[in-house]
Amino acid sequence: MEIILSPITRISGFLTIVLEIDNNVVIDAKCKGTMFRGFEKLLINRHPLDAIYLTQRICGICSSAHSIASSRALEDCSKIDISFNSKLVRNIIHGFDILQNHIRHFYLFSVPDFINVEGEKINSKVPKELENKINENYIKSLYYSTLAHQGLSIFGGKAPHNHGIVFGGVTSKLNLYEFSKAVEISKELLEFTNIMIDDYQIIEKYYDEYNKLGDTGGNYISFGLFEDTPEFTICKSGALINKELCNLDLNNLKEYEVQDDISFINAPRYIDLPVEVGPLARQSIRSGWIKSSTLNRIKARVYEAKLIAERLNEMLNLVTINQNETKTDFIDGIGVGITDTIRGALYHNVEIKDKKIYKYNIITPSAFNLSPTYNNVKGPLEKALIGTYIEDINNPIEIIRIVHSFDPCVSCATHLVSKNGEFLNENYFMHR
Amino acid sequence: MELIWLEANGCSGNIISFLNSQNPSFGFLKQKINITFSNSDMYPYGEAAMEDFFKTVENGNYILVVEGAIATRENGKYNIIGYYNNQYVTALEAVKIASENAKYIISAGTCSCFGGISASDPNISESKALSEVIPNKMIIKMPGCPVSGNWMASLLLSLLENKAIELDPLGRPIYLYGNTVHDFCERRTFFERNIFAKKVGDIGCYLKIGCVGPSTKAPCPYTKWNGYIKWPIGVNSQCIGCTSKDFPNYTLFKEE
Numbered sequence: 243m244e245i246i247l248s249p250i251t252r253i254s255g256f257l258t259i260v261l262e263i264d265n266n267v268v269i270d271a272k273c274k275g276t277m278f279r280g281f282e283k284l285l286i287n288r289h290p291l292d293a294i295y296l297t298q299r300i301c302g303i304c305s306s307a308h309s310i311a312s313s314r315a316l317e318d319c320s321k322i323d324i325s326f327n328s329k330l331v332r333n334i335i336h337g338f339d340i341l342q343n344h345i346r347h348f349y350l351f352s353v354p355d356f357i358n359v360e361g362e363k364i365n366s367k368v369p370k371e372l373e374n375k376i377n378e379n380y381i382k383s384l385y386y387s388t389l390a391h392q393g394l395s396i397f398g399g400k401a402p403h404n405h406g407i408v409f410g411g412v413t414s415k416l417n418l419y420e421f422s423k424a425v426e427i428s429k430e431l432l433e434f435t436n437i438m439i440d441d442y443q444i445i446e447k448y449y450d451e452y453n454k455l456g457d458t459g460g461n462y463i464s465f466g467l468f469e470d471t472p473e474f475t476i477c478k479s480g481a482l483i484n485k486e487l488c489n490l491d492l493n494n495l496k497e498y499e500v501q502d503d504i505s506f507i508n509a510p511r512y513i514d515l516p517v518e519v520g521p522l523a524r525q526s527i528r529s530g531w532i533k534s535s536t537l538n539r540i541k542a543r544v545y546e547a548k549l550i551a552e553r554l555n556e557m558l559n560l561v562t563i564n565q566n567e568t569k570t571d572f573i574d575g576i577g578v579g580i581t582d583t584i585r586g587a588l589y590h591n592v593e594i595k596d597k598k599i600y601k602y603n604i605i606t607p608s609a610f611n612l613s614p615t616y617n618n619v620k621g622p623l624e625k626a627l628i629g630t631y632i633e634d635i636n637n638p639i640e641i642i643r644i645v646h647s648f649d650p651c652v653s654c655a656t657h658l659v660s661k662n663g664e665f666l667n668e669n670y671f672m673h674r
Numbered sequence: 675m676e677l678i679w680l681e682a683n684g685c686s687g688n689i690i691s692f693l694n695s696q697n698p699s700f701g702f703l704k705q706k707i708n709i710t711f712s713n714s715d716m717y718p719y720g721e722a723a724m725e726d727f728f729k730t731v732e733n734g735n736y737i738l739v740v741e742g743a744i745a746t747r748e749n750g751k752y753n754i755i756g757y758y759n760n761q762y763v764t765a766l767e768a769v770k771i772a773s774e775n776a777k778y779i780i781s782a783g784t785c786s787c788f789g790g791i792s793a794s795d796p797n798i799s800e801s802k803a804l805s806e807v808i809p810n811k812m813i814i815k816m817p818g819c820p821v822s823g824n825w826m827a828s829l830l831l832s833l834l835e836n837k838a839i840e841l842d843p844l845g846r847p848i849y850l851y852g853n854t855v856h857d858f859c860e861r862r863t864f865f866e867r868n869i870f871a872k873k874v875g876d877i878g879c880y881l882k883i884g885c886v887g888p889s890t891k892a893p894c895p896y897t898k899w900n901g902y903i904k905w906p907i908g909v910n911s912q913c914i915g916c917t918s919k920d921f922p923n924y925t926l927f928k929e930e
């Protein structure tokens with residue numbers, strides 16, 4: 243029988259999951275992203291520097307990542323390098339945004355799958371007193387994710403959609419008043435990540451069956467997180483295919499079109515394989531292959547939050563006071579900007595002609611993870627769902643837990659190029 | 675009172691911004707208003723979530739907040755928000771249904787208020803402002819890209835406390851959108867003294883490099899943003915007019 247789960251709530255954007263179920267076991271799964279704006283096309287003919295502010299509007303929960311990838315693409319095109327200080331400030335902005343997301347995702351989106359928050363909704367396996375403890379932190383988490391965005395705005399002016407990251411560097415000149423605020427904020431966040439790890443461990447203890455569920459196949463890639471400031475790198479770029487680590491080669495990246503009546507997600511592939519991206523991919527590339535599973539994905543996210551908070555505290559101390567750097571003299575050409583971010587590998591590609599945007603292409607982390615079946619090969623999330631045993635067909639909570647572990651963002655994932663033969667999104671893959 | 679927060683064709687940044695609100699905070703408001711439908715903040719999923727949506731509408735005691743523009747192409751098929759009674763429900767249908775019984779209707783963010791980036795050229799999804807798809811309804815418009823969570827929180831609390839909200843001809847609360855950014859800008863003395871920044875990041879007035887503060891109505895200069903520390907001009911960048919009707923249909927960065 244077919245089950246349509248729509249909307250998948252507690253995510254960003256609109257995700258529909260269609261399941262084929264036989265004897266309570268998922269035998270087929272389809273991922274559908276049901277919204278479309280066509281960002282690449284609306285950028286055409288615009289002033290190139292506008293792209294840095296406009297592409298942030300793709301996503302309200304990971305906007306700063308787009309400003310980084312976009313500015314890198316423009317800087318690559320103009321063959322300019324930015325100062326170490328600008329790199330630091332960008333990574334601090336990005337770091338605060340990642341913390342905002344990881345805290346928000348874990349408590350607001352993921353925790354309610356495992357324990358009761360705000361009233362009795364599920365039969366939690368976690369004993370009542372521990373459930374109450376996590377519940378208290380669930381409420382506190384609101385303050386901490388808000389605080390992370392506050393930290394970001396010291397450097398970026400506002401969040402979501404910052405103004406601080408621009409072509410050639412950053413606009414903000416940190417003074418000691420702002421510095422001292424940022425220092426305490428990042429300390430507070432670091433302390434809270436310890437609490438988050440503690441709460442994760444409780445959930446892990448009582449739900450260890452999720453160590454077995456939600457396997458994408460375990461092929462991972464990363465575009466590198468904080469790789470431009472080597473002493474603070476969270477993860478280098480790389481590909482872990484069939485458990486073997488190799489250098490990232492963007493020539494192996496391809497994007498395929500899959501026609502669907504209601505979905506707008508396309509299918510990015512690496513060496514023609516669907517690949518998982520995100521904190522688990524980063525941890526695997528950093529410290530050796532880890533099995534792809536629901537719990538491992540959540541675990542990688544909460545532990546990464548702590549690592550990022552630590553780096554943030556260190557980076558802050560190195561920011562040069564009262565210094566900024568920006569540029570305006572861009573030139574025509576083609577540029578690529580990549581970075582890993584909250585949900586994984588992000589790619590921006592720009593072509594500038596006659597001082598205007600001629601083409602733009604974006605491949606997002608959620609497009610990798612939520613990508614549809616192409617050439618009879620399932621996308622990562624689809625694959626992770628197949629084989630799952632569902633106890634109560636009327637409440638397939640197992641599916642929701644697996645889906646949430648990916649932290650899906652559909653506003654980011656929907657970049658289909660054509661539909662019914664008509665071009666929706668002038669972009670096409672144009673890696674040099 | 676109940677609250678339906680409908681995310682439509684946009685970035686979902688307005689709900690994130692609302693979660694960021696401080697004094698009153700999201701948590702504080704949640705004690706006063708029951709959020710019965712929000713894609714980002716509700717436990718039920720699938721049909722059960724949609725059922726909560728329809729039940730709230732039936733009860734008729736709710737505030738409707740819509741963020742994102744409304745995709746109208748192919749009867750709204752470019753933005754489906756759920757599945758109910760063997761049918762997909764589009765955002766277009768959902769706002770028409772939910773606007774019927776709402777006590778107040780609020781457009782959160784520039785896409786919902788005026789179309790914004792979601793409806794900008796060439797607008798493949800044929801997205802429109804909320805007011806264009808539910809004409810003849812009173813809508814309180816809260817533009818911003820996104821709207822500051824603090825502004826939203828202040829509006830919701832004021833409505834719950836039965837305060838009168840005076841609106842301008844575009845439907846924006848005057849207590850928030852009554853003045854231009856230029857009126858209260860911290861760089862105003864630079865403007866008066868003709869000290870103009872040559873590029874973003876310089877200290878000065880940003881008029882010559884694209885600042886649209888003089889024509890943009892928003893309270894950013896005094897409410898500031900997250901944690902009341904900074905705002906875009908405060909980090910040495912121009913106001914890009916994100917609360918304006920024609921945002922972002924002009925060049926954001928101008929060369930002097």
Ligand code: SF4
Pocket residue numbers: 855856857859860861862863865878879880881885886887888907913
């Ligand atoms: S920076 Fe903009 S808003 Fe501020 S004084 Fe200059 S023109 Fe006016």
